[in-house]
Amino acid sequence: MSSTLRFLGAPMRGVVVPLSEVPDPVFGEGVMGPGIAIDPLGETLHAPCNGEVIQCARTAHAITLRDDGNHEWLLHIGLDTVDLGGEGFELLVSAGERVSAGDPLCRFDADRLAQRATALVSPIVLTNGAEIQLEALVTPGTVVEMGEALLRWQVAVEAASAGHDEPGREETAHDEATITSASGLHARPAARLRAIAQTHAVELTLSRAGGSRVGEPPVGEASAASLSALLNLGLARGDRVRIMARGASAQAAVEAAVALLETPEAADDGGQNEPLQARPGGQQRAPQAAAIESAPGVLTGLAASAGLVVGPLVRYTVALPHVPDIGENPERERQALSQAVADADASLARAMEVARARGREDETEIFEAHRAWLDDPDLRAAAEAEIASGHSAGRAWFLALEREIQRLQTGDNPLLAARADDLRDLQRRVMQPLATEAATTVSGIDGAILTARELTPSQFVEVADRIAGLCLAAGGLTSHVSILARARGLPCLVAMGEALLEADSDEACLDVRRDRHHGVLELAPDESRLAAVDAELAGQRRQASAERAAAFDPVSTRDGRRLHVAANIASPMEAREAAGAGADGAGLMRSEFLFLERQAAPTLAEQQAEYRAAVEAMGGKPVVVRLLDIGADKQLPYLPLSATPNPALGERGVRLWQTHPDLFETQLDALLEAGRGLPLCEDGLPTLRLMVPMVADVGELRWVRERLVSRATELGIERLPALGAMIEVPTAALCAASLAREADFLSIGTNDLTQYALAMDREVASLALRNDVLHPGVLRLIALCLEGAAGQCPVAVCGAAAGDPLAGALLAAMGVDELSVEPGRIAAVKAALRRLDAGALASRLPSLLALEDGAAVRQALGDLPKAMLDADDDVPDDGTQGIDGVSSSVGEVKSGIGNATAKDNATRDNTTTRD
Numbered sequence: 001m002s003s004t005l006r007f008l009g010a011p012m013r014g015v016v017v018p019l020s021e022v023p024d025p026v027f028g029e030g031v032m033g034p035g036i037a038i039d040p041l042g043e044t045l046h047a048p049c050n051g052e053v054i055q056c057a058r059t060a061h062a063i064t065l066r067d068d069g070n071h072e073w074l075l076h077i078g079l080d081t082v083d084l085g086g087e088g089f090e091l092l093v094s095a096g097e098r099v100s101a102g103d104p105l106c107r108f109d110a111d112r113l114a115q116r117a118t119a120l121v122s123p124i125v126l127t128n129g130a131e132i133q134l135e136a137l138v139t140p141g142t143v144v145e146m147g148e149a150l151l152r153w154q155v156a157v158e159a160a161s162a163g164h165d166e167p168g169r170e171e172t173a174h175d176e177a178t179i180t181s182a183s184g185l186h187a188r189p190a191a192r193l194r195a196i197a198q199t200h201a202v203e204l205t206l207s208r209a210g211g212s213r214v215g216e217p218p219v220g221e222a223s224a225a226s227l228s229a230l231l232n233l234g235l236a237r238g239d240r241v242r243i244m245a246r247g248a249s250a251q252a253a254v255e256a257a258v259a260l261l262e263t264p265e266a267a268d269d270g271g272q273n274e275p276l277q278a279r280p281g282g283q284q285r286a287p288q289a290a291a292i293e294s295a296p297g298v299l300t301g302l303a304a305s306a307g308l309v310v311g312p313l314v315r316y317t318v319a320l321p322h323v324p325d326i327g328e329n330p331e332r333e334r335q336a337l338s339q340a341v342a343d344a345d346a347s348l349a350r351a352m353e354v355a356r357a358r359g360r361e362d363e364t365e366i367f368e369a370h371r372a373w374l375d376d377p378d379l380r381a382a383a384e385a386e387i388a389s390g391h392s393a394g395r396a397w398f399l400a401l402e403r404e405i406q407r408l409q410t411g412d413n414p415l416l417a418a419r420a421d422d423l424r425d426l427q428r429r430v431m432q433p434l435a436t437e438a439a440t441t442v443s444g445i446d447g448a449i450l451t452a453r454e455l456t457p458s459q460f461v462e463v464a465d466r467i468a469g470l471c472l473a474a475g476g477l478t479s480h481v482s483i484l485a486r487a488r489g490l491p492c493l494v495a496m497g498e499a500l501l502e503a504d505s506d507e508a509c510l511d512v513r514r515d516r517h518h519g520v521l522e523l524a525p526d527e528s529r530l531a532a533v534d535a536e537l538a539g540q541r542r543q544a545s546a547e548r549a550a551a552f553d554p555v556s557t558r559d560g561r562r563l564h565v566a567a568n569i570a571s572p573m574e575a576r577e578a579a580g581a582g583a584d585g586a587g588l589m590r591s592e593f594l595f596l597e598r599q600a601a602p603t604l605a606e607q608q609a610e611y612r613a614a615v616e617a618m619g620g621k622p623v624v625v626r627l628l629d630i631g632a633d634k635q636l637p638y639l640p641l642s643a644t645p646n647p648a649l650g651e652r653g654v655r656l657w658q659t660h661p662d663l664f665e666t667q668l669d670a671l672l673e674a675g676r677g678l679p680l681c682e683d684g685l686p687t688l689r690l691m692v693p694m695v696a697d698v699g700e701l702r703w704v705r706e707r708l709v710s711r712a713t714e715l716g717i718e719r720l721p722a723l724g725a726m727i728e729v730p731t732a733a734l735c736a737a738s739l740a741r742e743a744d745f746l747s748i749g750t751n752d753l754t755q756y757a758l759a760m761d762r763e764v765a766s767l768a769l770r771n772d773v774l775h776p777g778v779l780r781l782i783a784l785c786l787e788g789a790a791g792q793c794p795v796a797v798c799g800a801a802a803g804d805p806l807a808g809a810l811l812a813a814m815g816v817d818e819l820s821v822e823p824g825r826i827a828a829v830k831a832a833l834r835r836l837d838a839g840a841l842a843s844r845l846p847s848l849l850a851l852e853d854g855a856a857v858r859q860a861l862g863d864l865p866k867a868m869l870d871a872d873d874d875v876p877d878d879g880t881q882g883i884d885g886v887s888s889s890v891g892e893v894k895s896g897i898g899n900a901t902a903k904d905n906a907t908r909d910n911t912t913t914r915d
Contacts, residue, residue: 012146015041015142016136018036022037023121032127033126035123037123040122042146047065047100048075048101050068053099058198059086061082061084063093071132073124074249078108079117080118087112127248128248138150174243175242175255179240180261193260195372201248206224228376301472302495305482305486306491307513313471315452316450316451327393334384334393337397340394348370348371352367386399397430446466447467454473471493473495496521503521509529544827547831563833564584566820566821567581568588586618592626594606604670615688622685625688628653630656654694672708686721692704693726696731697732698741708723723743726747727748734784739788739789740788746785746795746796747797749798750797750807770855772858773799773801775854779814806862809832809833814845819833841864844868848861
């Protein structure tokens with residue numbers, strides 16, 4: 001039997017990576033088949049051979065190509081890129097299309113992928129040739145050019161010929177898994193199962209394990225293509241499920257599905273769910289609420305989100321859009337339905353982006369699940385059947401979803417009943433553009449306790465910022481509205497029963513604090529109860545009012561330390577807000593917000609006007625403008641950045657100056673012009689100040705000062721703005737002494753400093769609790785920074801830690817001169833600092849630094865005597881607090897932690913001839 005060699009070219013330029021080193025077990029362990037990987041240095045995927053495109057993932061991140069020898073190659077761009085939902089990808093081919101080697105298949109935005117994907121490394125896998133031995137022709141770690149021979153293998157001529165007469169080999173695989181999510185198989189994991197099936201190009205089905213005899217079809221089988229079918233399986237935590245896949249990558253798909261179902265969700269229950277009750281057979285079910293009046297005038301419900309509020313009850317009702325019953329032409333109605341579904345999908349995509357930008361991951365996941373549901377083939381087929389029977393597109397969609405909604409609501413599974421809200425939301429979204437009359441919503445909800453039978457996620461988002469509390473007759477702790485209420489901190493009760501819908505009150509009390517699981521709605525609280533609630537709420541208001549009244553006063557701690565509290569802003573409007581809130585200045589103006597959300601960079605005149613307006617809004621107080629901080633999680637459409645495996649460690653901030661000089665020079669000119677003729681502040685420094693991000697050493701700061709002097713000379717400006725450096729890189733903290741000799745001030749960006757010190761990406765939600773500025777290692781870096789800057793220049797903190805009650809207090813005690821927080825936090829932070837005994841807290845620093853992690857430090861701070869962090873008038877000020885006999889003298893610990901002291905900036909020469 002003769003054999004022949006076959007070759008595969010590189011589909012893109014990049015660094016060759018052995019498949020075994022791909023950080024994904026499905027690829028790295030060869031589950032999907034043999035192959036190789038490329039870490040791309042370009043942004044276009046090309047055909048590695050002649051062949052036919054047999055599959056394109058809906059999310060465009062993966063393409064399967066069958067070559068002329070009937071070998072099927074999966075070309076997978078990046079890892080976990082299916083989660084991007086197609087964002088950043090542009091497919092250039094479609095399934096069934098014939099291509100030649102070198103033809104472009106897909107373009108991708110490497111920068112966007114690098115921010116959000118696990119990795120850019122792209123596997124190239126032979127999915128139907130596990131027995132074939134592939135030989136790499138390029139040494140791992142070297143760069144391969146697009147089209148260069150990458151792999152070769154031998155095949156028998158007969159086998160290769162026979163392959164043309166047979167379809168691509170299809171495999172089947174199956175396994176079992178136990179549902180671990182407390183919410184069971186709900187919409188979000190169902191949507192991910194659907195994505196797994198699409199990614200691996202398989203038919204994926206689920207059924208209850210043990211529901212049929214061997215050889216017989218499973219009982220209650222559901223396809224992963226249909227979210228409705230999956231949810232109707234009624235799978236709860238503890239249930240066993242049988243997973244079957246059919247296709248070239250069946251085994252990989254099954255393993256991915258098992259991993260998904262057997263991994264608990266990070267946000268299960270939000271810490272608020274009731275304990276699950278055991279059922280026979282090991283199944284679990286969430287308990288039902290007692291939807292009854294527990295006492296006259298009192299309704300009980302499940303505590304979805306804690307809080308205490310008083311307000312009028314207002315019933316929320318939204319009529320479904322009015323749509324015609326009869327359709328004019330079936331084909332026209334089908335087209336109208338398709339367009340309405342596409343519009344709804346686009347609306348959900350926009351909602352996802354807004355939620356993601358605001359850091360609301362729960363909302364992002366819910367909208368993502370809704371998008372998957374819109375593409376449910378069962379729902380679409382049911383609607384098209386109604387169109388065929390003569391109904392209009394809007395009526396057909398209503399009927400198709402109404403049947404599903406009723407099936408979910410009438411079942412005995414509360415998890416499935418909670419999903420009816422989601423379908424009602426989709427029902428309304430698609431019917432809206434098909435309506436002859438718009439639906440109207442209730443008015444007068446501001447400050448009210450809103451009541452409703454149920455509320456959809458999109459309806460909740462629309463009203464959440466206007467209402468005081470929420471009560472639902474239906475729903476459950478696992479409903480998406482419950483999740484969103486917890487995320488917003490909005491008091492909420494669910495599963496309150498039909499009695500809620502008859503309730504009426506001009507002044508009700510919603511108390512979701514009595515115990516962990518239940519709360520009450522008091523419809524007619526008596527005078528004593530209202531007085532008690534009013535007293536508690538009034539106390540909170542009085543404290544806030546007193547803090548606002550004193551917000552413009554100077555801040556000194558109880559032991560006499562003087563501090564400034566400035567504001568973090570992004571625009572002149574926020575500068576005005578900060579000035580009205582009592583800010584001592586703008587400690588950070590994020591200039592990048594002027595550059596975002598536009599198709600071209602702002603002009604010199606536009607920038608100059610923005611900076612000058614911010615300075616004028618602050619009324620002579622200092623304004624620190626951070627130079628353009630772009631890269632990592634902040635990208636500009638008009639500033640293409642080269643791909644890098646880790647954007648957080650690549651070209652960003654000041655590092656981009658030399659490669660994009662026009663952008664930075666224009667900004668520098670705008671700042672110099674905006675500061676022309678401005679007076680000096682009380683500290684002797686100019687009003688407008690410049691701060692350089694991502695400084696690693698003094699050489700970078702010195703280079704920026706040289707550029708500053710050069711541009712000022714060119715513009716005829718004699719007095720330079722003050723120039724400071726951000727301490728975000730650990731080396732900057734370690735070398736603070738040399739930086740302080742060059743800088744007019746330093747400002748610690750605790751967000752980046754913490755992530756770099758702990759090697760924990762601050763965008764990764766699973767690391768959020770551990771990514772803590774109070775980690776002893778991060779605190780030691782801050783202490784070294786303060787010690788190095790002492791006597792040379794002032795040190796501020798402009799990161800999120802400045803507004804953290806515990807972290808802010810400790811930073812103040814350690815010796816920072818200024819805390820810069822969001823404008824709304826100014827009054828509260830100033831008040832907290834006035835109550836702080838900084839010296840007593842500083843004396844505890846050595847013991848805090850000896851602890852193991854941030855959680856331990858937070859615990860220790862929380863256990864300290866109240867007098868130390870929140871002193872009352874009767875706290876002795878004799879220098880002791882009676883804590884282990886430790887003196888509160890700051891001087892005794894200064895040598896151990898450093899205590900930054902502002903030098904006399906009034907004598908500093910701020911002309912172009914700098915000393």
